[in-house]
Amino acid sequence: MSLVGGIRPPIAVLSVLLLSLAGITALTLGKPDNALVPKAVLTSQQYVAEDGAIALRASLDESVTDLTGTATLFNEGKPVSADTVLDKVGEVYQKWRGTAVIEIKSGKMLAARGENVPLTAIDLGKLSRSDGLAPRMVRLENGQTRLIIPALLSWKGRPQQLLVASSTLSFPGVDLGPGRAIGVVDSTGRLLSSHGALDGERAGKQLASFAKTAARKGRQHPIKAKEPGAGGYTGVSGHLTGGAAEDVRTVGGYATLTPPRPGEPTTASSLGLTVVTEVDVSAKVSQITRPAFGVAAAGALLLIGGLAVMVLLGTVQRPLIRLFLESRRLTRGDLARPVSVPRAGEAARVGAALERLRRQLQGEPADAPGETPGPAVRKGLGARALLAVCAVLLLVWSVPLMLVLNRADSSVKVPAQIVHDQKSRTVTLSDRVRRALNEGHADLSAVAALIGDRTTPEDMKKVLERTMQDHDRYQSMYVLGADGEILARAGDGPHHEDGKGPSKQAIEVTGEGGKKPVVTATAQAPGRGGAAVVGEFRIEFVNGLLGRQGMGEVRVVDAKGRVIGGDSGYIAFEKAPSYMGSLLSAKQANATVQRGGTVRVAAVAPFSGGGAAKSLQWSLASWQPASGLAIPEYSLQNRTVLAGLLGLTAAAACLGWLHIVVVRPLRALAGQAEALAAGDRKTVLFPRHHDEVGAVVRSLELIRQQLQGQPRKRDGGSRTPAGVGRN
Numbered sequence: 240m241s242l243v244g245g246i247r248p249p250i251a252v253l254s255v256l257l258l259s260l261a262g263i264t265a266l267t268l269g270k271p272d273n274a275l276v277p278k279a280v281l282t283s284q285q286y287v288a289e290d291g292a293i294a295l296r297a298s299l300d301e302s303v304t305d306l307t308g309t310a311t312l313f314n315e316g317k318p319v320s321a322d323t324v325l326d327k328v329g330e331v332y333q334k335w336r337g338t339a340v341i342e343i344k345s346g347k348m349l350a351a352r353g354e355n356v357p358l359t360a361i362d363l364g365k366l367s368r369s370d371g372l373a374p375r376m377v378r379l380e381n382g383q384t385r386l387i388i389p390a391l392l393s394w395k396g397r398p399q400q401l402l403v404a405s406s407t408l409s410f411p412g413v414d415l416g417p418g419r420a421i422g423v424v425d426s427t428g429r430l431l432s433s434h435g436a437l438d439g440e441r442a443g444k445q446l447a448s449f450a451k452t453a454a455r456k457g458r459q460h461p462i463k464a465k466e467p468g469a470g471g472y473t474g475v476s477g478h479l480t481g482g483a484a485e486d487v488r489t490v491g492g493y494a495t496l497t498p499p500r501p502g503e504p505t506t507a508s509s510l511g512l513t514v515v516t517e518v519d520v521s522a523k524v525s526q527i528t529r530p531a532f533g534v535a536a537a538g539a540l541l542l543i544g545g546l547a548v549m550v551l552l553g554t555v556q557r558p559l560i561r562l563f564l565e566s567r568r569l570t571r572g573d574l575a576r577p578v579s580v581p582r583a584g585e586a587a588r589v590g591a592a593l594e595r596l597r598r599q600l601q602g603e604p605a606d607a608p609g610e611t612p613g614p615a616v617r618k619g620l621g622a623r624a625l626l627a628v629c630a631v632l633l634l635v636w637s638v639p640l641m642l643v644l645n646r647a648d649s650s651v652k653v654p655a656q657i658v659h660d661q662k663s664r665t666v667t668l669s670d671r672v673r674r675a676l677n678e679g680h681a682d683l684s685a686v687a688a689l690i691g692d693r694t695t696p697e698d699m700k701k702v703l704e705r706t707m708q709d710h711d712r713y714q715s716m717y718v719l720g721a722d723g724e725i726l727a728r729a730g731d732g733p734h735h736e737d738g739k740g741p742s743k744q745a746i747e748v749t750g751e752g753g754k755k756p757v758v759t760a761t762a763q764a765p766g767r768g769g770a771a772v773v774g775e776f777r778i779e780f781v782n783g784l785l786g787r788q789g790m791g792e793v794r795v796v797d798a799k800g801r802v803i804g805g806d807s808g809y810i811a812f813e814k815a816p817s818y819m820g821s822l823l824s825a826k827q828a829n830a831t832v833q834r835g836g837t838v839r840v841a842a843v844a845p846f847s848g849g850g851a852a853k854s855l856q857w858s859l860a861s862w863q864p865a866s867g868l869a870i871p872e873y874s875l876q877n878r879t880v881l882a883g884l885l886g887l888t889a890a891a892a893c894l895g896w897l898h899i900v901v902v903r904p905l906r907a908l909a910g911q912a913e914a915l916a917a918g919d920r921k922t923v924l925f926p927r928h929h930d931e932v933g934a935v936v937r938s939l940e941l942i943r944q945q946l947q948g949q950p951r952k953r954d955g956g957s958r959t960p961a962g963v964g965r966n
Contacts, residue, residue, distance in 0.1 A: 245930035246556045246901050250548060253893035257544035260885050261537040267878045268533035268645075275522035276488055278869035281478040283660040284516060286789040288492030289472045290667050291413050291421055292514040296496040297671070298334075298411045299507035301678055302404070303374055303388050305332055308682070308709050310390035310402050312689050312702065318394040321349035324402060331685045335404040336385065340392065343399045356405045360387050366401070374506050376408075376431075384408055384423075384431040386510075408432045408512070412670030412848075414828075416663035419518040420446055424493075426511035428454035442517070445481045445489050449515045452479060453493030457513040461497070471788045473497045474508075481517065488522035491515060520656045536640070540886065543636050547629040551897070554625050558586035559905065563931045565593055566938030574600055584621045585909040589935065592912035596942050599916070602949075622902040626894050633890035640883030647872040649834045653865050661842045661861065662830030664790055669828075669844035669859035672784050672795065676760070677850035679712050679776060680745055683762035687772040690718065690764045699727035703772075714777040719761075721769030734759070734775060741771035745851035748803060756803050756811050760851065778804055791840075791863020796823060798856040819843065819860050826858075838865040904932040908939075915939055920947050 309328055313319065321340035328338055329352055337353035343363050360377040366389075374388045385405040392400040408423045408431055415421060415435040420442065422433035428451035436442065456464070457475050464475045474497030481489035493515045498508045558581035565578050574597050580590030620628070686702055696718075703716045707729050717728035723738040734750065734757045742761045750757035758776040763769075785793040785806035794815060795804040800823055801812045815823060822829055822843040830842035841862035846853055866873050904927065911924055912935075924940040926933030 245928075246559050246897075249893050249897040249900070250551050250556060252896075253551075253889065254544075254548050256889040256893065257540060257548070257886075260882065260889060261540045261544070263885070264540060264882050265533045265537035268536055268875070268882060275483070276480070276490055276520055277654055277871060278874070280520055280654050280656050281480065281490055282869060283657055283789060284490050284492035284518065285476050285478040285494070286492070286787065287419070287660060287664060288421075288494040288514050288516045289474075289476050290664055290787065291410050291516065292474065292476075292494035292496050294410050294413050294667065294671060295408065295423065295512070295514060296498075296505065296507040297675075298409075299374075299386060299406065299510075300505045302334060302386070302406050303506045304709055305334075305678075305681070305685075306388050306402065306404050307390045308706070309685055310392055311705065312685060314391075314393055315698075315702070316689050318397055321400065324392065325350050325352045327685075327688055328402075328404075331681050331688065335406055337405045339403050341401050341403065343401050345398075349400065354405070356403050357385060357387065358403065361389060361401070361403065363401070366391075376425075376510060377405075378431075410434060410514075412667060412674055414663040414666035414670070416518075416659045419516060419663075421514065421516045422446055422450060424450040424454050424457075424513045424515055426454060426458065426513075431512075441482070441484070442489075446491075446515065446517050449479050449481065449491045449493070449517055453513050453515040456493060457495040461495075473501050475513075479515075479517075483522055486522055487519045489517055489519050491517035518656070521654075532645070536636075536882070540636050543632050547632045550625060550629055550632075554584070554620075555586075555622055555897075555901070558582075558584070558590075559901070559931050562586055562589050562593070563934050565590070566935045566942075569593065569597055569600065570938045570941045584625070585905045586622075588909040589905075589912045592909075592916040595916040596912075596939075596946075599946060600942065600949075622905055623898070626898055626902060630890055630894055633886060637883040637886035637890070640879050640886070642883075645875050645879040647838075647866070647876045649836075649838055651838055651865060651870070651872045653832045653838070653840060653868070654870060657868060657870075658830050658832060658840060658842075661790070661840050661863075662828060662844070664787065665793075665830070665842040665859055665861045666828050666844040666847075668785065668787060668790070668793065668861075669846060669857075670848065672781060672857075672859065673846045673848060673850065673852045675712065675781075675784055676746060676758070676776070676852035676855075679710070679774060680760045680762060680851040682706060682710055683716075683760055683772045683774050687762040687764040690770070690772065691766055692768070696727040700729060703727060703729035712776055712780045713774045715775040717773050718764070719771050719773050726770065731775075733773070735773070740769070741773065744854060746855055748797065748855065751812050754811060758803075782806060785859075789863075790861045791867070793859065793861045796858045796860050803857065815860060816862075819862065823858060823860060832865070833862075839863065840865055840868070900928060900930065901932060904928060908932055908935060911936070912939060915943055915946075 313324060324340055325338050335353065337356045339351040339356045339358065340349045341347060341358065342349055343366065346363055357377045357379065360375060365371050372389050372391060374386055377385050377387050379385060385407060388404045388406065390402045392402050410421060413421065418436045420433060420435035423431045425431055430447055430450045433446060456477060459475050461473060461475050472494065474495040476494035477492065479491040479493060481491065493513055496508045496510065496512045498505045561579060561581065578590055578594040578597055580594060581587045686706055690699060699718050707713050707716055713730060715728065715730040715733045717733050718726040719735065719741050720726050721740050723740050725733065725735065741763070744761065746758065746760045748756050748758050755778050758778065758781065760774045760776065762772045764771055781795065781804045785804065787793065793806040794802050794809065796815050797803055800815050802809050802815055818833055819841060822831065822841060826845055828844040830840070833839040833841055839862050843858055843860045845858040846855065914922065920943060924936050924943060926936040
C-alpha cells in the first residue's frame, strides 16, 4: 500500500491533528495570562528606543555634514578671518556647544565661541592620516561626553587652519513623555549621557543596569539578533524588564545607532553607541482568561472529532477493507461463500457487483433470464455525503471560535502607557520633520551667505551641485534673481513660475491639483540685489522620515486639514480622515483612544519650536487599530481565531485528501464493477493508485480475464488466432 494513499493515512492523520489541536486549545485558551506587563507595552519601549537612536544618529551625522560642508564653502571663496568664520557658522547653525579655529602649524588659537572645546583630543601632527579629521568622542572632567568634529580651512597663500566644533550626545526633539529616562551607552556599557526622569537612587541604578545589558545585546549582529524573516529596524533593538515595587515595574528598550541604509555606515553609526530607555509602568495580572473555557473547547473538539472519525471508520474505511478482502477471495477461486455486501453507498454497489461476478464465475451467464443481482442494495448516504457530514461536524466547532467566541468589543482596555507612547512618538516625529526642513533651509542660507555680487553662474552651479551631493533632501536647487530669472540651477527642472521673483516666505507649499506637493525653501542672498537661493524638497524625503514601526498610519497635515505627506498610500491634498478631525482642531499635542466600530489609538502633534518650518503650521497625525496591539483581550481573541482556523485547516486538508485518494476513485470503481457485472468484458481495468481501491481494481481485472476464458474452457479447446490457416 502507498504511504500517502489508501483509506488509513488520512483518517489517522486527522485523528492525530484533532488530538493535538485539543491539547493546544486547552493550553492556549485555558492557561491564565500571568504577564504583569502586556507585550504591547514592552514592544512600545523598544520602538521608543529606536526613535531615539534614529534622532541621535541623524543629529550627529547632520552636524558632521554641516560643519564639513560649511568649511568646503569657505575654502572655495576668498580668505576670511577666523572670527568671520565662527560668526557665520553661529549665525546659520545654532547646534554646537563650542566652536574654535586654530592654526595647524603653530597650534595658536585664532578664535573661539561658546564653551571651551577640548582641543587636546586632537593631535595636530596626525591630521594627515586617513582618520586624522574623523570625529571623535571625548569625556570631560565633569563626566560629560562631547563629540569633537574637525574640518580643514585652506586658502592659497595662508597657513592651514582647523575649524573645530563640539556637540553633546543629546536627543533633539525627542519627547520622553511622563516618567521616562533615556541615555546613551558606549560599547563597554558605560552611560555617557542621560536625560529625563531619574528621580531616586533606584531609577539611576536601574538605568545603569539596563545600560550594561543593552551594550552586551548591542554587540550582536543585527541579522542574528532577529528572528528569521523579521524586518523593521535595521540595527539591534529590543525591550528590557527590570525590578518591581508594589504595583509598578520598570521596563525599557534599547537600540543601536544604525545607518539609514544597510551596508552604508555613517559617522554616527560607527561610534558603537546604543540608546537605552526606562519607564515605570503599572504591573497587574490580567484576569480575562477563563481556564474552564479552554478545557470545554478541547472537550467539545474531542467529542465532535471522535464522532467524525467513528463515522469515517464505520462507513468508509471498514466497508472498503471488506471489499478488498472479498475481491481477493474471489480471485483465489473461493466462490462457495456469497460476498458480504456493505449496507449503503458506493461500497454497497461494488459489493453487489462482486456477488454477481461470483455467480458468473460459477457458470451463470451475465444475461441469464431470471438472474437476481444478489442482495438488494440498501439506500443510504454515499461517500461524498459522509465526508460532508464530517466536515459539518468539524465546522460546528471551528466556526464559532473564528467568528463568535472571545471577541474583543469596543470596551477593550488599552494600557495607558500605550496612549502616552503614541503621543510622545508622534511629538518626536513631528519635531524630526520640522528640524529636517529647518536644516534644509539652513543649508540654503549657508550657500546664500557665500554668494556675492561677483560670483559667476558657473561657480554658483558648482556650489549647488556639491550641496545636492551632500544632502539628498532636494530634488532641485537654483539661484533666483530679483526679476525672476534663474541664474544657476542643479538637479531636476524647477517648478518656478517664469518672471516671478523670490518668495518672501522661508518655506511654502505649492502644487495643489497635481500628483505631488511641492515644498520650496527660499534663503535671501545678501549683497546680490534681492536674489535668493531656492531649494525644492523631495516629497519622498519627507515621507521617508515618517516610517516608524508600531505607529500605524502617519500623515503630515497642513493648517486646512489636508494631507501633504504620509508613510503609506495617500492622495496629495486630500482631507484627513474624519475621525481625526477633533484632534487636529485642538491645535495641541494630544492622544486618545477612539471607540466605536473600530477601537483606535490616535495622536496629533503640531509643529512646535522655532525655525523656518514653523510658519507652515503643519501637524503630524498618527493612528492605529487597537486590534493590532499585543494586549490581553486581542491576544486571547487572536488565539481563539487561530484555534478555529487550525481546526478548519485540519478538516479541509484531511477530508480533501480523503476525497481525492479514496472517494473519487471509489465512485469510479463502482461504475467499473457494475459495468463488468453487466457483461462488459472488453474494457481493461487498471489501478491508478497502490491502495485498497487499486487492489480491488486489480482483482476485477483478474476476474474479467477469468470470465473471458470461460467459453473456451467449455468448448474444450482454444480459438484459432485470426488470420492463421487462411489463404
